[in-house]
Every structure is written in C-alpha cells, then in structure tokens.
Amino acid sequence: MPRVTRAHTVAHHLVQGGLTDLKLSEAAQMKDRPGLYREDGFSVRSYHAPDGTLLTVAGAYGPDWFMTLAQIRHRLEQPYIRYAVTDDAPELRDHELLVRWATGEELRARRQAAAARQAPVVALLRHQEAERAAEDAGQSALF
Known part of the structure; x- marks a missing residue:
C-alpha cells in the first residue's frame, strides 16, 4: 500500500x-x-x-x-x-x-539511468584529469 x-x-x-x-x-x-x-x-x-x-x-x-x-x-x-x-x-x-x-526500486532505477547518462562526461573528465596530472609531473603526451 x-x-x-x-x-x-x-x-x-x-x-x-x-x-x-x-x-x-x-x-x-x-x-x-x-x-x-x-x-x-x-x-x-x-x-x-x-x-x-x-x-x-x-x-x-x-x-x-x-x-x-x-x-x-x-x-x-x-x-x-x-x-x-x-x-x-x-x-x-x-x-x-x-x-x-x-518505491525504492523506482529510485534505484532513476539513479542508474542518471549514472548511465553521465558516464561519458565522467569518463572525459577523468581522462582530462589524468592528462593534466601527467603534464604537471613533467610528462607530456606523445602523439
């Protein structure tokens, strides 16, 4: 109920x-x-x-x-x-x-859908942070 x-x-x-x-x-x-x-x-x-x-x-x-x-x-x-x-x-x-x-199930489904929508942006941000950390350490990306 x-x-x-x-x-x-x-x-x-x-x-x-x-x-x-x-x-x-x-x-x-x-x-x-x-x-x-x-x-x-x-x-x-x-x-x-x-x-x-x-x-x-x-x-x-x-x-x-x-x-x-x-x-x-x-x-x-x-x-x-x-x-x-x-x-x-x-x-x-x-x-x-x-x-x-x-219900709890509906809330979990919403959180999972939001995480799926945000996954590409989160991955891009993490990649940019890794590049920035490598540059700060004196390493540059080789192309």
Missing part, C-alpha cells in the same frame, strides 16, 4: 521549484479547462486511490499548461524529493498528474 501523499506538501515542493500555485478550489479544478487561465501555474487536490490511500493530483493551468505539466513532473521526480508521477489514473484529465511516493 502506498504512503499517504498530502496536497500541501506537494504544493510546497512545486512552489520551491519556482512554479506558481493558483490555489484553485476542487470544484474549479474539476470543471474548468486548463487554458482558461492567464497565468501559468498549478493547483493540487486530494485523490483517493482504489485501495483507499490518499494521494495528490497536480494540475497544470495557463496558456502554456503543457510546459507547466512537464515542469511539475520534472520537479517532483528529483531524487531528493522522491515522488513518482503518473498520468494513468482513471479520473485524471489531460492536464493532471497523479503524485505518490516513489
């Missing part, structure tokens, strides 16, 4: 990431279209999963709501925030994401 995800905690993480909280009521979130708002931002509401766990739905609003949706996903899936974001819950609309705590 997933851990409870509180809406105010998710909203706090998003605000800390530079997003604007529109603080829409749940009724407004359920009936309004995301493009009706002049300012890009988000709003959160509670969601009860089929197993009874309280989770959070984060919705993106504004003229560029699709970009805001991507920013929400990116912010909440940072390793130090530890949420998992999905868009496949039955009652979600196109501009909404379901937020829950990430």
Whole structure:
C-alpha cells in the first residue's frame, strides 16, 4: 500500500521549484479547462486511490499548461524529493498528474539511468584529469 501523499506538501515542493500555485478550489479544478487561465501555474487536490490511500493530483493551468505539466513532473521526480508521477489514473484529465511516493526500486532505477547518462562526461573528465596530472609531473603526451 502506498504512503499517504498530502496536497500541501506537494504544493510546497512545486512552489520551491519556482512554479506558481493558483490555489484553485476542487470544484474549479474539476470543471474548468486548463487554458482558461492567464497565468501559468498549478493547483493540487486530494485523490483517493482504489485501495483507499490518499494521494495528490497536480494540475497544470495557463496558456502554456503543457510546459507547466512537464515542469511539475520534472520537479517532483528529483531524487531528493522522491515522488513518482503518473498520468494513468482513471479520473485524471489531460492536464493532471497523479503524485505518490516513489518505491525504492523506482529510485534505484532513476539513479542508474542518471549514472548511465553521465558516464561519458565522467569518463572525459577523468581522462582530462589524468592528462593534466601527467603534464604537471613533467610528462607530456606523445602523439
């Protein structure tokens, strides 16, 4: 059973990431279209999963709501925030994401994917450091 995800905690993480909280009521979130708002931002509401766990739905609003949706996903899936974001819950609309705590397996997979993306850069940096150390020792690379 997933851990409870509180809406105010998710909203706090998003605000800390530079997003604007529109603080829409749940009724407004359920009936309004995301493009009706002049300012890009988000709003959160509670969601009860089929197993009874309280989770959070984060919705993106504004003229560029699709970009805001991507920013929400990116912010909440940072390793130090530890949420998992999905868009496949039955009652979600196109501009909404379901937020829950990430499992240990998901976090490990994210770390491995990040390490794989960074491996070429790390290898290049290590090679440059080795060349610099050789030059400092009075040796030069022979070509």
